[in-house]
Amino acid sequence: MNLSVVIELTIxxxxxxxxxxxxxxxxxxLHTPLMSGTNFIHGIVIVGAIIVLGEANDTFLQVIGFVAMxxxxxxxVGGWFVTDRxxxxxxxxxxxxxxxxxx
Amino acid sequence: MxxxxxxxxxxxxxxxxxxxxxxxxALRFLSSPKHARRGNWIGGVGMIIAxxxxxxxxxxxxxxxxxxxxxxxxxxxxxGARTVKMTAMPQMVALFNGVGGGAAALVALAEFHIATAGxxxxxxxxxxxxxxxxxxxxxxxxxxxAKLQELLSGRxxxxxxxxxxxxAVLAATVALGISxxxxxxDQWVLWLLVVLALLFGVLFVLPIGGADMPVVISLLNAxxxxxxxxxxxxxxxxxxxxxxxxxxxxxxxxxLLMAKAMNRSVTNVLFGAFGQVQAGAGTGMLxxxxxxxxxxxxxxxxxxxxxxxxxxxxxxxxxxVAQAQHDVRQLAELLEEKGVDVKYAIHxxxxxxxxxxxxxxxxxxxxxxxxxxxxxINPEFPQTDVALVIGANDVTNPAARHDTASPIYGMPILxxxxxxxxxxxxxxxxxxxxxxxxxxYLEPQTTMLFGDAKDSVVKLIAAVKQT
Numbered sequence: 001m002n003l004s005v006v007i008e009l010t011i012x013x014x015x016x017x018x019x020x021x022x023x024x025x026x027x028x029x030l031h032t033p034l035m036s037g038t039n040f041i042h043g044i045v046i047v048g049a050i051i052v053l054g055e056a057n058d059t060f061l062q063v064i065g066f067v068a069m070x071x072x073x074x075x076x077v078g079g080w081f082v083t084d085r086x087x088x089x090x091x092x093x094x095x096x097x098x099x100x101x102x103x
Numbered sequence: 104m105x106x107x108x109x110x111x112x113x114x115x116x117x118x119x120x121x122x123x124x125x126x127x128x129a130l131r132f133l134s135s136p137k138h139a140r141r142g143n144w145i146g147g148v149g150m151i152i153a154x155x156x157x158x159x160x161x162x163x164x165x166x167x168x169x170x171x172x173x174x175x176x177x178x179x180x181x182x183g184a185r186t187v188k189m190t191a192m193p194q195m196v197a198l199f200n201g202v203g204g205g206a207a208a209l210v211a212l213a214e215f216h217i218a219t220a221g222x223x224x225x226x227x228x229x230x231x232x233x234x235x236x237x238x239x240x241x242x243x244x245x246x247x248x249a250k251l252q253e254l255l256s257g258r259x260x261x262x263x264x265x266x267x268x269x270x271a272v273l274a275a276t277v278a279l280g281i282s283x284x285x286x287x288x289d290q291w292v293l294w295l296l297v298v299l300a301l302l303f304g305v306l307f308v309l310p311i312g313g314a315d316m317p318v319v320i321s322l323l324n325a326x327x328x329x330x331x332x333x334x335x336x337x338x339x340x341x342x343x344x345x346x347x348x349x350x351x352x353x354x355x356x357x358x359l360l361m362a363k364a365m366n367r368s369v370t371n372v373l374f375g376a377f378g379q380v381q382a383g384a385g386t387g388m389l390x391x392x393x394x395x396x397x398x399x400x401x402x403x404x405x406x407x408x409x410x411x412x413x414x415x416x417x418x419x420x421x422x423x424v425a426q427a428q429h430d431v432r433q434l435a436e437l438l439e440e441k442g443v444d445v446k447y448a449i450h451x452x453x454x455x456x457x458x459x460x461x462x463x464x465x466x467x468x469x470x471x472x473x474x475x476x477x478x479x480i481n482p483e484f485p486q487t488d489v490a491l492v493i494g495a496n497d498v499t500n501p502a503a504r505h506d507t508a509s510p511i512y513g514m515p516i517l518x519x520x521x522x523x524x525x526x527x528x529x530x531x532x533x534x535x536x537x538x539x540x541x542x543x544y545l546e547p548q549t550t551m552l553f554g555d556a557k558d559s560v561v562k563l564i565a566a567v568k569q570t
Contacts (some may be wrong), residue, residue, distance in 0.1 A: 019352025073176025
């Protein structure tokens with residue numbers, strides 16, 4: 001991709017506004033899954049790690065790329081599974097229980 | 104080499120666009136617990152598209168290294184995600200912030216190494232930012248992890264002239280960054296910058312106390328996102344720019360929300376070394392005006408709870424530490440069977456990260472519609488018979504409403520003291536993490552049930568069964 005800096009900055013500015021817009025709709029109840037979900041999303045640095053390690057042509061780059069790749073994969077995989085595990089737990093009150101709590 | 108996709112093709116840009124849309128949808132679906140899990144799956148698909156298409160780019164080699172590194176990372180990540188206890192979620196999030204920031208900083212270091220001559224200004228600015236923010240985030244997150252995991256003391260760690268020293272370290276780091284942007288192309292300068300940024304990361308989290316962790320974790324989350332976004336500028340990569348910035352926006356928003364929930368500015372949290380003010384003045388209030396703390400027994404509490412018509416449970420970090428969430432749910436169900444209306448009052452900064460209590464109670468199968476946010480539950484306290492405070496402290500302190508001298512003055516609190524009777528479950532009379540006495544404990548309607556939260560709740564369950 002060959003983008004001019006101006007286009008990149010334009011994308012960045014739009015992403016900032018979009019980010020605030022979308023995040024402001026997340027209820028406080030889901031703030032922990034939001035944090036772990038965004039943890040997962042910043043795991044996208046894995047793309048950078050793949051490019052560095054995939055093109056590494058000296059030992060220095062191979063070492064740096066290898067560590068970056070390891071960290072980023074742990075970030076992606078761990079972030080996703082933790083979020084999934086958490087979201088699975090959020091359940092609504094089952095119907096019969098409402099009856100047993102007359103008020 | 105597989106090399107199916109040309110580096111400059113529109114195809115790769117379009118594939119990354121699909122990933123961006125998936126990520127936005129993932130966040131959008133988080134607006135309701137009903138669809139949130141589906142959103143996470145969509146995000147996962149987006150990530151797989153980005154990873155696969157990057158692997159197919161021309162010029163990608165070193166397959167053995169890639170596979171080994173990915174296998175180790177995936178194994179550790181999967182194992183960690185599967186085994187971590189819900190009570191340890193703040194540490195886990197801190198850790199993931201750290202590894203993400205670390206990876207971003209390493210990519211920046213590598214790109215700087217590849218560029219043999221001076222980089223164009225944009226590339227050098229973003230390389231410096233990515234290395235700087237990524238390193239701060241990495242080191243800061245590791246300290247936050249150590250504090251939350253109690254490898255380090257959760258109390259603020261301070262030393263003389265701390266703020267001055269921290270500012271000096273940051274200034275030196277920024278100066279190195281400017282020299283790099285100005286055209287100095289020496290790897291050692293960048294390495295030195297990384298070392299100083301790591302040092303700053305350690306220094307800036309050290310003085311922050313446990314109760315302020317929700318702010319710091321959110322801030323580190325934002326930093327990692329910004330570092331990823333800066334890496335996107337280094338690599339001219341749209342998906343990194345946008346995804347990183349989405350995380351940056353989310354982290355920033357949470358930071359501001361958490362600071363607001365404590366009625367403090369972010370700078371005050373970062374540089375205020377909260378808890379210093381009254382540390383040591385722990386128990387002075389008991390003799391204050393002749394009022395004393397009254398202790399009670401599980402049996403008495405059980406009677407009070409069983410004959411109440413409305414009970415509000417106020418969970419705090421103490422419940423998380425004691426892992427009492429399952430027993431709390433059991434107690435609540437028992438009371439509901441007796442016809443008691445039971446609700447949970449959740450303060451935005453209860454626990455050690457945003458939403459901490461919600462996750463714990465969700466794990467214990469408490470339906471999420473029983474959990475009430477502060478603004479929703481506060482008007483209900485005057486009609487509440489018993490407020491049961493389980494391991495929460497500062498978020499219930501009425502001093503926040505009227506005592507202008509209190510460090511927590513102005514912080515929105517749960518109006519627990521307005522309930523007809525208040526039962527506080529607490530390990531001892533030690534002040535909370537903010538190091539402040541809680542005058543709620545001296546109120547005439549308050550009684551204390553001392554002991555580990557889990558033990559006490561188990562005893563309560565047994566006692567309620569007999570009433």
